[in-house]
Amino acid sequence: MIEMQTLRTQPVKAKFSLLIDASRTLTYKELFNLAYPFALFDIKTLNASLYGQFKDVFVTKAQAVTESQLEEIISLVDFIPGATTSQMMVALGTIAMKNAQGGVVALVAFATPGALLLAILSFIYSKYPDPRDLNILIFLAIQGIKASTVALILQLMISMAMHSIKNRVHLSLSILSAVLLVAYQQSYVLILTMMMGGILAIMLEYDAENTAGRRTFIKDQTVTPVIITDPKLINIKNSHKISYLLGNKSFYLYAIILLALLYLNSAYQSMILDISLTFYNIGTFMIGGTPITLPFMYAETVLNPLYINEDAFWLGFGLAAALPGPYLNFAIFLGTHSMGFSGGVCCWIAIFVPSILQIWGLLPHWGNFKTNVYMTKFKQGVVSVATGFLATAVYYSWVDACKYDMPTATVITFLSLIYVSLLNFNSPAVISLGAALFIIRYLALWYYRELDPVIFQQ
Template sequence: MGKGNAAEVFLVFLKLGLTSFGGPVAHLGYFRSEFVERRKWLSENSYADLVGLCQFLPGPASSQVGIAIGLSRGGYAGALAAWAAFTLPSAIALILFAYGLAAVGSNWGGGWLHGLKVAAVAVVAMAILGMARTLTPDRVRASVAIVAMVVAILVPTAGGQIGGILLGGVVGLFCIKGARPVDETVLPLPVSRAAGVAALIVFVALLAGLPVLAAATDNAVLKLFDTFYRVSSFVFGGGHVVLPLLKAEVVPTWVSNDAFLAGYGATQAVPGPLFTFAAYLGTVIGGWQIALVCLAGIFLPSFLLVIGVLPFWDALRKKAAAQAVLAGVNAAVVGLLLAAFYDPVWTAGITNRFDYALGLAAFVLLFVWKTPPWLVVVLCGVAGQLLPGT
């Protein structure tokens, strides 16, 4: 993988930030299409390693994968550029929605929004197909994927996902032999171990110190920052999992239940990470300035964890035992994607025969005609508005 610069990273992620509908699982599909297949910034194995690592970390997995890709391509400036470009389009949209809530109405979206959900079905299906070919090439790893899928379906919580990944790692350690050789240049990271340790120390210090400092100063802005930092630091599973936790923290102290639910609906209608819901909440609480505070609070743990863990992860995966564990974990990630493909991607996107036909057409466009995912998203949005039953 060649080196780039922050401007290049920003432009690529800006396109993704404007077109990546469908939630965190779909984001991983968009990322794979863009960075593994099209631009070849990462190998399939390297990308799967990043996904597997970020499944272990609390916070928004897709945003963390994006930060790691930006870090690898363009250094610290690249990491910031990747996050900003992927996050700001949806954050700005939600800030504007919060300001114009009375004029938006409860039915904003309609058929075109449902069409975007159908597009996500096709994109995720493509991602699963591509990853399964590489990451589940034998009976053991295919079986790991199926078991992880069953665990995730039967235990539809973050605990089920983590359990499936841990199971994959254990099976990999004892049952997978002849793990792939590691390409020494596959994931260059301009982060030293000292910098990684420093980032982890800062992460823990903020997690422990912010509540004390907020209580001592009785500063409302600091309390908000602490709230969003703490939620992001403890939520595993990302995406929709953060919403009930945020509701428990901000309703009714800072935001009414009705306003919270209105923002939740709007968050489903924008591309990019679901954690940008923080921008909407911050705007309702105190305007766009507070929105920036809430955004910084909810995403800062991701920066610190990615920078802190990646230097050690890259070294660890070069050991034979670690490679075997990673092979099992990567197979389990395929299973988790299969589970998520059913619920919520399929169940939300395919609700009638018209959805099924549109989803199949979108898959053919992606798989057979190699149509860019963003164009498929646009076409599905238009079709969703025109087709009956959506």
């Protein structure tokens, strides 16, 4: 009782408001011109340089977003599920135009160029069930791309491990999750394991040595500020940025879409509806960032229910890394390969929608729970589990890359890891070098050593 009374008497801090009148409102054309150049950046890993680019464009140049707003957005997208760079673009576009349409425009300008290229390449590749039917140089380039892709996934896993694994609890969760994914290759196992990892982190990581125990763990939290009555928070037409009303509507819309997909999928048994629901769920559970979608997609499309073959899966991920735009454009490659352009568009929309609704729904409330210790511990546990899942993705991708030539693929994987980790090459450069090295390897065998390649004899 004494502790509760002490908490109640603490001064209440004013809630952070995203509605700052000093920022200007952009037009659709201005916002599109600001957003589409980001599609050409190598944004596969969100880092300080990309934060600086967002700041230069939206804060300094356009003056449509304030620095405090940008910092608040960065802190949220680093915490919540979803595609990090895509959510940043949605939030910045929404604030810049002071309406939800701005977020959609910014995301379309950012993601569409790469998505169109991936859809076209996927459609062409789907016409060749056996990749050895392709032109010999194209086939060799594909094997080099897949070998370099292993290095990119490994680099993502190392980066996640360095940031998330901080003690023996986190390490144990990562190892356990990797074992479970190999033993039970089902998406529901991934989801349950992630939730249990978060709960275990909360249970095991409070200061057990302190005599006050759990009460001290609770007292360390910052008191949740109350929601003040501010007329600026009311969603008035063309005057709001990200308001509480927009946030609540986003949560409602998310639930409505999910229920509609569940009903339609059960009523009509459509393959497109089924895979759209699958990708909608994948977009929901991207806790730990976009890389966690990789084992989810693998479990749903390759292992079960066999929508796509393994060759196409890892090639698609490599191309998504090499082409402009976010990693989530990988979804349009998978959908187009299995069900044509209509399937690709459905998968692409389905995986992006949860990220959009999450950023709209959570950003107005972020000030209320960003300092909550329980949520921080939960995320740390979930990301530790995701790291283990990503380790299994490294293994599966390496096995596929080595299918035709293990020594060459392994060497290219090792060289690509050096390029991306030590020499700081960007993803397109690493993928291109991998393809070139694989071609050079076999040209040397044919023309200089006069050896018959064994790669086509398997």
